[in-house]
Amino acid sequence: MDIDGRELRNALGRFATGVCVVTTVDERGNALGLTANSFSSVSLDPPLVLWNLQNGSDAYDAYARPRRFAINVLSAQQLALSNQYARKGDHLLDPAHFRHGRHGAPILRDALVSFECELHAAHEGGDHLIIVGKVLDVSGRPGGNPLLFFSGAYRELH
Ligand SMILES: Cc1cc2nc3c(=O)[nH]c(=O)nc-3n(C[C@H](O)[C@H](O)[C@H](O)COP(=O)(O)O)c2cc1C
Numbered sequence: 001m002d003i004d005g006r007e008l009r010n011a012l013g014r015f016a017t018g019v020c021v022v023t024t025v026d027e028r029g030n031a032l033g034l035t036a037n038s039f040s041s042v043s044l045d046p047p048l049v050l051w052n053l054q055n056g057s058d059a060y061d062a063y064a065r066p067r068r069f070a071i072n073v074l075s076a077q078q079l080a081l082s083n084q085y086a087r088k089g090d091h092l093l094d095p096a097h098f099r100h101g102r103h104g105a106p107i108l109r110d111a112l113v114s115f116e117c118e119l120h121a122a123h124e125g126g127d128h129l130i131i132v133g134k135v136l137d138v139s140g141r142p143g144g145n146p147l148l149f150f151s152g153a154y155r156e157l158h
Contacts, residue, residue, distance in 0.1 A: 024069040026062035035086035047135040052128040072108035113140030
């Protein structure tokens, strides 16, 4: 059975997710942020998480082989950040939006939770690269509601 791309995208969109901004530093030392909802937990021991990077991303080089990166889970108040860091070719982090993590990755201020990682593995996955990170540090704030993504639109918990 041939699967229609649009149908598949719509079907996959029926899986509700949170929204993250993945942050890292490029080779010139610029802090970057890219919106992603492909985040998933992988393993507790060792502590591993993953996200998937589009092969065609303008920021591919910085994100495909990062020494350190962080996955920042957005709160319902951070919808504007999600849109800002989803703009094509425009991933420079606003200095007001981040602090430096203990292990060198930029950490988004006011995220629900941030996982600071070192690169554990990268696997080819069709038109995406599966990036597995080993969690070095977890920070965040208690409480707060998540920003959600479902059927191509942002949602909030009710
Ligand atoms: C809600 C949402 C989720 C996204 N999830 C991903 C993702 O998991 N992986 C990814 O590579 N891009 C994802 N994107 C797209 C990127 O944020 C961004 O739009 C794209 O990378 C821009 O093109 P560029 O990378 O060439 O600059 C997502 C965008 C939105 C709005």
